[in-house]
Amino acid sequence: MKKILSLLFVLAFSLIVFAQKTVTGIITDADGKALASASVTIEEPGKNAILAYGISNAKGEYKVTFTSAESNLDLKIKAFNQKPITQSIKNDDQKLNFSLDSQATEIQEVRLKTKLITKKGDTISYDLKSFENKNDRTLADVLKKIPGIEVNKDGTVLYQGEAINKFYVNGKDLMEGGYGTINNSLPKDAVSKVEVLENHQPVSILRDKVPSEQAALNIKLKKSVTMTGRGEVGAGFSPLLWNVKLTPMFFGQKNQWVINYKANNNGESVEKEGNLLSFGSRWEGRRSQTTQKSWLNVESADTPNLPEKRYLLNNVHFVSANLLTSPFKNKEWELKANASYTNNAVERVSSSINVYEVGSPSFTPGGTITSSASNNFYTNAAKGELIFTKNAKKGFFKNTTTWNGYWNDSRADVIQNTPNSVTNLIDNRASGQSLESPTGSFQNSLSTIIPWKDKLFNVMSYFKYQKDRQTLEVNPASYTNFQNINPEFNGYDKLKQYTNSNTLEANHSLSVGFNFKKWTLIPEVGINMNFNRLNSALYGGKNDSFTAINNSYINDVDWNEIQSYTQISVNYKSDRLNLNVTLPYNFYGIAYKDHLNNKNSDLNKSVFEPTFFASYDFASFFKYWVFASQNYNFGSFGYLYGGKMLTNPLSISLRSPESDIMPQFRSRNIGTRLEYRNPLNNLFFNVRYNYGTNRKNILESFTRSGLSSNLALIDETTNTKSQTEGAEIGKYFPKFKSNLSLSFTNTDANNFFKNIPVGVTDPKLVPLTETTNNIQTLTAKFNNAYFSWFSIDYNISMNWNQNYNKTEDFRQKSSGWNHNLAAYIYPSDNHTFGFNWDDISSSTTGLSFRNSFYDLSYQYTWVKRKIDFEFKWLNIANRKLYETVNVDTANKLVMSNQIYIRPSQFMFTVKFNFK
Known part of the structure; x- marks a missing residue:
């Protein structure tokens, strides 16, 4: 290497x-x-x-x-x-x-022709109209066709394979990272061009001082004051279907706002538009997607690798409002208010066939086990946010206050058929499972940068409090299959696991920036504090009366961290070279207290965690990147607890190491990338390489009992590594209005684990199992709008996997491919005929599954009013199952799954712009 x-x-x-x-x-x-x-x-x-x-x-x-x-x-x-x-x-x-010499030219005829792509400094501008076809309606429709830009399934926009850090409209960041709503609902006709701001530093006072390796997107509208938006109303059948989308928008010089209401039961997860997709700069403070602490889970039906419209059985209502205004005469100050609410119900059903070889760590006798699961997931989530910002050349201030609330409920019905190695009969097990999980979270982030003479003072403060409560119920108790190794479960009809956790987090830092020509030095000191409490207990129920099983299933644990640090950042920025070296020296103080078992463990460690990146522009169109980092991880809240916990109906976790050892993990990463971006001939490509290692001193081990398992931690050091090579090339052919891109990725990684047979008391006697994985992925994208009466979009992704269990000498290969074809015919400006084809295949030795789906559509456009009337027939072959196969070499297992998806359905939709 x-x-x-x-x-x-x-x-x-x-x-x-x-x-x-x-x-x-x-x-x-x-x-x-x-x-x-x-x-x-x-x-x-x-x-x-x-x-x-x-x-x-x-x-x-x-x-x-x-x-x-x-x-x-x-x-x-x-x-x-x-x-x-x-x-x-x-x-x-x-x-x-x-x-x-001057040379006057007599112009007989004037034609204004906008350049497709232009570059000025670090800004690349794309003329949106040059990349659209007649069937495109929104910004997202066209953005996917621009060379160098990709849009992930979750809505994240990538430039040259890396996520953008900001999404502006007319230079303003209304959505603060949650830009999915605008991307999906802004009419393309309101947009003049898309600007990519390379090496974008969002904080104005730090530009030309602190470099950034990320790009931003700025959407330039045709008018400086724009009232626009997008709406849809639809209905259908098989079963009764409905769809409503109403998203009016206003973009002015002083105020911007977006109001969004979307609801449907036709398989579109519109609530994801509220997710944070970019996080700006660290100098803006701390802001992240709030998530629930997941202590407990029900068994879940599988989800297929398909577009969500194919399988998602939902009933969702999502409403959000975003406002940006300049409350003072000084327009440098901005106030942003965001609020959203989600009510969603999702159904899932799947069945699986698991074939174990003899000697499998999970099922030693070998054989075939079948199971089926059906779920109902109910989500209620609310969010409110206030952001007060001043982003000026002479100072920066940003305060973000966020509140999140979740009231979720999950249900599962599961049936398993397992061969009995003694009687040669099939043992049938079934259970009903439920999980209630309310969560409340409050956080506030403050960051300010104050210039004084030639210095910049930055103060950051962050506070967060979160409370999670979860209750898991399993009926009957015998379904868990733990009675043989946990006799205390006998005699109960059902089990109920309670957890309650509280987290208080506070981070404070102070830094000073010194400027000398093209150099900026930033020394920083800070302290991060994290205080956590976990309480849990397992109860057995009989005749609707519940009692605690015993003290070994109770937790009362504290996990407290205090991290103080000092660091210096060295930044250099010239016309072509960007350089950043951060040299932190961190002190970690961690105290773990198990109040019930009287076990206290402390860790005090000082470590060096440097990061480095540099980029160099050369030969006008080339850029070369180098980056490296070293990080330590000493565990986090929930990594250790001394009482047993029924984390799901088939797993009991005991996260207590054999001795007083505390987790100490170290990761090192290094990478390089070469980019070429030539707007003159519309050619983009990049080649990249990444290598990483991870050392852990604690290993997770499993004790198997049939299909159930106990999880524990053992004192054993492992070293894993991963290596990734990739390349991507994209070319736009303006003469043929065609865009073509190819990408290839190769990843090699290894992993270690232990499966402890029932009855083994010393895990050291069980040999370490190592698995290796090789994954290769080839992706191609093509779109063409050369003919005025026809356009086509085609995407294909192929993968090859090789998994090897070195300890058991068990090797298995698998492969698959996924392609989508969307073709449209335009016999006139009013009529559009569409055909869509999704095809997904997966195979391994002796098994192969192919899933094909076809859609037809007809759209009549009232050109004068810009209103579309769409008739769409989805899944015209009425396929009701999605079939796939996967390999688990660690457990010598081949898994084939059948997932129930949406049947054939018909939708009529009216689509319109608000202006």
């Missing part, structure tokens, strides 16, 4: 140092006046390909950096109303001044 990295660095820096040349100079007209906006390009003789380009500034100055093996090159200069110049130059650093 070291040789590979060394070779990558040598090649990259050899390219940068030895091959890069720069031409500078001044361009004037015949009268000696500076010419601005003159284009300067470098080309190899006899080739119609631009190596590099530059634009002269207001003083007529230009600078072009290029890389070529040719000894002579052609330099070309063009400017409006000036005679073009072509001159042969040496492949060397030089300064050349030019004077252009």
